[in-house]
Amino acid sequence: MKQLWYGGTIYTMEQENETVEAVLVEDGKIIAISSVAELKEQADEQIDLEGATMYPGFVDSHLHMIFQGEKLIRLDLTKANSAEEMLEMVKEAAKTASSDQWLFGEGWNENNFTDKRIPTKAELDAIREEPILLTRICHHVVLGNTATLAAGGITEQSISPAGGEIGRAKDGKLNGLLYDKASELVTAAIPREGEAYIDSLTEELNLTVDNMLSYGLTGGHTEEMYYFGEFMNPLTAYRRVIGEKHHFRVNLLRHNAVFEEMMEANLMFDEPFIEPGAMKIFADGALGGSTAALSKPYADNRENSGLLIQTNEELENLVKLARKYDEVIAVHMIGDAGTEQVLNVIEKYPAPAGKRDRFIHVSVLRKDLIERITKLPVVVDAQPAFVPSDFPWIIDRLGEDRLDFVYPWKTILDSSVMCAAGTDAPIEDINPLLTIYAAVERKKPYANHDGYVPEQKVSRFEAIRMYTVGSAQAICKEQERGLIKPGYVADFSIFDRDLFEGTSEDMLEAKAVKTVVAGRVVFDRTDA
Numbered sequence: 001m002k003q004l005w006y007g008g009t010i011y012t013m014e015q016e017n018e019t020v021e022a023v024l025v026e027d028g029k030i031i032a033i034s035s036v037a038e039l040k041e042q043a044d045e046q047i048d049l050e051g052a053t054m055y056p057g058f059v060d061s062h063l064h065m066i067f068q069g070e071k072l073i074r075l076d077l078t079k080a081n082s083a084e085e086m087l088e089m090v091k092e093a094a095k096t097a098s099s100d101q102w103l104f105g106e107g108w109n110e111n112n113f114t115d116k117r118i119p120t121k122a123e124l125d126a127i128r129e130e131p132i133l134l135t136r137i138c139h140h141v142v143l144g145n146t147a148t149l150a151a152g153g154i155t156e157q158s159i160s161p162a163g164g165e166i167g168r169a170k171d172g173k174l175n176g177l178l179y180d181k182a183s184e185l186v187t188a189a190i191p192r193e194g195e196a197y198i199d200s201l202t203e204e205l206n207l208t209v210d211n212m213l214s215y216g217l218t219g220g221h222t223e224e225m226y227y228f229g230e231f232m233n234p235l236t237a238y239r240r241v242i243g244e245k246h247h248f249r250v251n252l253l254r255h256n257a258v259f260e261e262m263m264e265a266n267l268m269f270d271e272p273f274i275e276p277g278a279m280k281i282f283a284d285g286a287l288g289g290s291t292a293a294l295s296k297p298y299a300d301n302r303e304n305s306g307l308l309i310q311t312n313e314e315l316e317n318l319v320k321l322a323r324k325y326d327e328v329i330a331v332h333m334i335g336d337a338g339t340e341q342v343l344n345v346i347e348k349y350p351a352p353a354g355k356r357d358r359f360i361h362v363s364v365l366r367k368d369l370i371e372r373i374t375k376l377p378v379v380v381d382a383q384p385a386f387v388p389s390d391f392p393w394i395i396d397r398l399g400e401d402r403l404d405f406v407y408p409w410k411t412i413l414d415s416s417v418m419c420a421a422g423t424d425a426p427i428e429d430i431n432p433l434l435t436i437y438a439a440v441e442r443k444k445p446y447a448n449h450d451g452y453v454p455e456q457k458v459s460r461f462e463a464i465r466m467y468t469v470g471s472a473q474a475i476c477k478e479q480e481r482g483l484i485k486p487g488y489v490a491d492f493s494i495f496d497r498d499l500f501e502g503t504s505e506d507m508l509e510a511k512a513v514k515t516v517v518a519g520r521v522v523f524d525r526t527d528a
């Protein structure tokens with residue numbers, strides 16, 4: 001059956017301001033674009049956009065979909081404005097928490113606290129004897145009480161693992177903070193097996209997909225095959241949610257710890273809706289917890305330059321493992337030292353022919369590193385919403401002299417480097433319009449200034465292409481996804497207003513009215 005989409009503004013996103021009057025779809029693919037008069041006689045079904053504006057399907061290029069589902073049901077600490085307010089929120093949640101279950105909280109950020117103070121282990125112990133585990137907004141730091149540390153086998157005599165740090169107070173005693181790899185000591189103790197557990201993952205994933213569709217998102221590149229017990233636990237949840245309930249596209253990055261096991265298992269994926277992705281590697285930590293690896297020390301702590309998760313030899317072995325299976329890597333790298341370490345390796349072992357490695361975040365760069373990136377088959381996977389989240393505190397953390405290359409998306413695009421956009425949800429809000437706004441304005445919505453490092457602003461066209469063409473380029477699918485063009489998939493994000501009209505703040509008022517995947521309407525606001 002052939003569908004005709006017409007009656008609104010339809011942006012192809014191939015060229016700036018390029019629109020078409022009508023789109024003809026058959027079997028989930030675009031077969032023609034032209035005028036209504038030319039195409040209507042071929043259509044079996046006509047769908048009137050009723051003045052709405054249609055774009056190629058928006059795809060979040062980097063997020064954690066099950067973690068996003070957890071955020072939707074767990075204690076949300078993102079609104080806490082002080083250590084005391086955070087503790088009050090935990091205290092209230094503890095009143096209804098089952099004594100045989102852990103109490104989880106998500107999203108605290110001491111940089112938003114008036115006093116910058118992080119609650120202590122002792123303060124959590126006073127609330128609850130059973131485990132409390134509170135994850136920082138960056139997911140690179142957690143805070144736990146005594147029961148949580150004990151569950152992970154952490155004592156006063158414990159030594160920090162490679163690639164992580166066990167936090168201690170000035171007197172040398174445990175303070176409940178765990179950084180990067182050290183957090184795995186306690187998260188490994190969380191029960192993660194059985195049918196009931198898989199059911200819970202399925203529920204969380206259903207919540208996330210519903211949430212994403214309501215924002216006009218037709219897909220996401222997600223990473224969580226390592227964090228929920230055996231990789232078959234999250235994979236089973238995806239098969240249930242995408243295969244049985246939702247029409248949606250996911251690309252599953254595979255953490256280096258389970259990559260080879262997944263490759264050797266010869267798994268079947270429900271392509272093109274569930275697709276295997278690159279090997280995911282962490283090069284360093286995050287700026288919020290001062291664990292991102294920098295080439296010179298943090299401005300607010302001259303004794304700290306962050307940490308590298310892998311040794312040079314370990315990273316090289318991981319890259320060689322990916323290349324053994326003719327695969328690419330997707331690397332979390334925030335500090336310039338992390339990026340430099342990765343470049344040193346992939347310059348020796350470049351991506352297989354016809355494929356591209358993915359540099360995720362690359363928040364702090366240098367001119368010489370960008371020049372090296374331009375010479376490699378690489379896609380930069382950017383999270384523009386980090387800018388309004390991290391400024392202005394990041395100025396004190398890094399110093400004024402590094403700001404020209406902090407979140408330098410314009411410089412990257414102008415260097416002809418492919419660039420995708422995502423949210424790192426649940427780290428940032430999953431709404432793509434907030435990310436597009438951040439890329440264009442580099443400030444919080446409605447803030448009364450010209451943006452942070454304004455010379456790095458991108459145009460709305462560039463920002464939206466990062467969500468469409470860029471996300472397709474990240475998985476080498478730009479010949480079939482990311483544009484409204486014959487031969488491309490019929491994935492559409494349809495909004496109640498033109499995102500190119502009016503001010504950037506006007507754009508934020510837009511609502512997705514329909515989300516379409518492979519020609520099927522999978523979200524309709526009139527039904528919501």
